[in-house]
Amino acid sequence: MPTHQTSPSDTTEPRASQRFFARQAWVQGAWARDVLLSVDAAGRWCGIAPDTAVPDRIGALPLAGPVLPGVVNAHSHAFQRAIVGLTERRGGTAGAASDDFWSWRDRMYSAAQRIRPEQLEHIAALLYAELLAAGYTQVCEFHYLHNAVAGQPYADPLDMSLALVRAAQRVGMGLTLLPTLYMRSGFGAAGLRDDQQRFASTPDSILRLVDDLQMQVRGLANFNVGVALHSLRAADGAALNEVAAFANTHHLPVHLHIAEQTQEVQDCITHTGRRPIEWALENLPLNARWNLVHATHTTAAELQGVQQAGASIVICPSTEANLGDGVFDYSGYAALGGHWSIGSDSHVTRSWTEELRLLEYSQRLTQRKRNVAAQQGASASTAANLFEAALAGGHAATAQPLGAIGVGHRADFVVLDTQAPALLGVPGDHVLDALLFSSPDAKPQAVFVAGQPANPTALWPSLARDFAQTMNALWR
Helix, strand or coil: CCCCCCCCCCCCCCCCCCEEEECCCCCCCCCCCEEEEECCCCCCEEEEEECCCCCHHCCEEEEEEEEEEEEEEEEECCHHHCCCCCCCCCCCCCCCCCCHHHHHHHHHHHHHHHCHHHHHHHHHHHHHHHHHHCEEEEEEEEECCCCCCCCCCCCCCHHHHHHHHHHHHHHHCCCEEEECCCCCCCCCCCCCCCCHHHHCCCCHHHHHHHHHHHHHHCCCCCEEEEEECCCCHCCCHHHHHHHHHHHHHHHHCCEECCCHHHHHHHHHHHHHHCCHHHHHHHHHCCCCCCCEEEECCCCCHHHHHHHHHHCEEEEEHHHHHHHCCCCCCCHHHHHHCEEEECCCCCCCCCCCCHHHHHHHHHHHHHHCCCCCCHHHCCCCCCHHHHHHHHHHHHHHHHHHHHCCCCCCCCEEEEECCCCCCCCCCCCHHHHHHHHHHHCCCCCCCEEEEECCCEEEHHHHHHHHHHHHHHHHHHHH
């Protein structure tokens, strides 16, 4: 059973500005009972005390259900929320070439070409409210819509970035913004296609964007900046390493799409003589700040290299299924003790429980076994192993103290509704199992970010109005 926690550097418990009491809370990878939770003035946990006696609970706010840490959504393209449901018909005639990632990408570009800053803000605000309502409390925004619709720079290069910041602040979502380097259309290409000019950037422009963002939003709550490298096909090695060196100097998280598609793997081999992750391990300074997005098509040696470098993988099960990418080698990577997180990417679902459920079910379908994640983790519970790994990976994805009910971490948490059909009558020790594997999802009854209640549903009428108007402008 977890014990009372205090900060290692403190001899007395920091002064709490808020106290909560939970009959049941997820602490150090297991359910703890009768937990007194203390939050300091900075919105971080300053005391976690299980098995609290009744007199010690006096004055604490009682929480009405089991408590879980908030989850990090480690990969988001917010603008793609505007095409959910609009790419599910075949192109051309029956019997034509198969629909795949590349044909989907062309349709996605049709949205990317249209969206203006105020429209991006409306799309992202509704999306972030959906994510918050599902129990995500921080999102990593892989942001490459830098330029105006015609591809020319905005008068203020921060226009699109600040639209995302405003959206997150409006609904109370934590945001890790990742300005993204995108220089060419593919391996060996001299530049970008006409329909990619909005993405155009250089190492210099990305580094300026990061510096300007940090100045513009200095002191903003629950916000930080990292960098992203779109992919190996989108920039050469020198450019990738220039941005990586800046990130290393400034201790920023680095995100990189890699090995999502078999064609991408083959193109990388053709142009470099190496598979994508193989090339990255040899040519990029991978370390614990690096987050490799997808890594769907890998070898055992590549996965071992990622684990040895201390890097993390961001798995996006719903998007990878929607695009027909393939199935991540979860068992092979978990056996190595590899770090990973989850992301909703194109946002065909906005639920972390569904992402973890799809991850496990993809393994069961390919291996024809049950409880695959339970075979590799510390717990006999599949749900517990998946949840704990996703929490730990979220910390790596953001470079922020997130993903735990523990002293020093930001006090992000959700309160579950045990009266929801998926959880009704479920014994306490099995609540997390039912949360993941009984659907439809049991939405949290309350969400807190940095110790403060977030109430995205209260904003829903205005968010829905703005989103609907934007969708009408884009597609009608």
